[in-house]
Amino acid sequence: MGTWFTEKQTDHFGITAKVNRSLHSEKTDFQDLEILETEEWGNMLVLDDMVMTTERDEFVYHEMLAHVPLFTHPSPKKVLVVGGGDGGVIREVLKHSSVEKAVLVEIDGKVIEYSKKYLPTIAGALDDERVEVKVTDGFMHIAKSEREYDVIMVDSTEPVGPAVSLFSRGFYEGISKALKEDGIFVAQTDNPWFKADLMKQVHADVKETFPITKVYTANIPTYPSGLWTFTMGSNIYHPLQVSDERFFEIDTKYYTEEIHKACFALPKFVKDLTKE
Template sequence: MDMELWYTEKQTPDHGITSKIRRTLYHEQTDFQSMDVIETKTFGRMLVLDGMVMTTDEDEFVYHEMLTHVGMFTHPNPKKVLVVGGGDGGAIREVLKHPSVEKAVLCEIDGRVIDVSREYFPAIAGALSDERVDIQVADGIQHIEAHKGEYDVILVDSTEPVGPAVGLFQKPFYQGIYDALKPDGIMVAQTESPWFNRDLIAQVYQDISSIFPVARLYTASIPTYPSGLWSFTLGSKGKDPLSVDVSEIPELETKYFQPELFHALFKLPRFVEVLTQGE
């Protein structure tokens, strides 16, 4: 008999996503969260933390490329980069595609996410073995406090604002990032769904605009994340992404990002644009 197994995530109290699965490959309760690896028919392997999809084999490229390359190409010469969270290694893999990078620090609070990603998601986590990578198993908030003026680019690849990630969406953390960046530094944070997290996006945009001279919001399509439309918020101490000359963006091996998309990203759909205008 053909078994019908389905994974359902209740993304809001009233709406969810459901996907047919072949099997559960791994389950663990870590010190910080519950962690599952499941094999879906449509999106390949899926990493689930506390019942929420973090990444899948098939659509991870969108999130990791779009979290990384917009800020990295806005910075004139990113050498030292920090990823907060992101224990699967996908953002680090994209950071290392930039030849200027000398050091990429991963600060992930839950070491078990790193270990399990290495085992079950080698195409995502493989870059963690690169010699330019420095892995710190620690709270991103404390790491930021202890490293003032060190980084060219800081990427916040965090879980939803629950548990240890709550502080990663709050103003003191963004001020800490500002202080941890060099004078022309740039940050990009994943900032959830323009459908389901409107207040959060508006608040984070306001906080980042009040700290950084330049704030920009952009979106990308990520089918396994709530609503399928995702937002990213960029803060810059130096260059405005709108002033980047796209003809100077070198070709990288990417599947979603391309130089011609760069400026179009900041032309937001109106229902998203209002979130930058103090709704």
């Protein structure tokens, strides 16, 4: 039968993948880190027994976290990614020629190190000259920043361990101050099947800070339930009021202009969670 890895997504449900071998495993200062070579999904990054990304389906998450806010903002020049040490979001950010600087703030340097080694197609852009990598606490970096960024993307794990503070109202208020007046914020906000209460709380907290708060979805097969949500906050720009002239062709596998508009059409049970 071979070796199988199972992420227990609830007390009664999990997702399983056949593993050829473990490429690396260690307990870092912040979490348990493992890189698995899987039969179905290629190399897989696992943190605290939760799937973070795989070579086969990573493009969906990284494209949707990056391009929806970047096409919504008319001219993003300085972008911050909090978390995301695998480098996938940074790779997508750099596809926008208007971006002059992309800052990655990742608390666990080991994620960066082993992503570069075992996930080079994801992490390859981290050495780009437009990228500044800071191995430090994202919450504290936000707290020290003021009117600095055009777009801030929070690419965090689920709200456990070092990521707990990244799902708090205080963090969203700090993001509002770190953004320029017309800045845009987006975060991954888990799934509506198993984390409905988290989604509701995050949406309420973001809405207290940003007058324009919108939820959108994507299909990511190795994430719990496959239906994943993102929450965007803005003072000025509405993601569904983007001029057609704003869109330009980039190299993607999931994101398109049509997806940009369609991803905000929520299933009713998700819409009910956000009271939109």
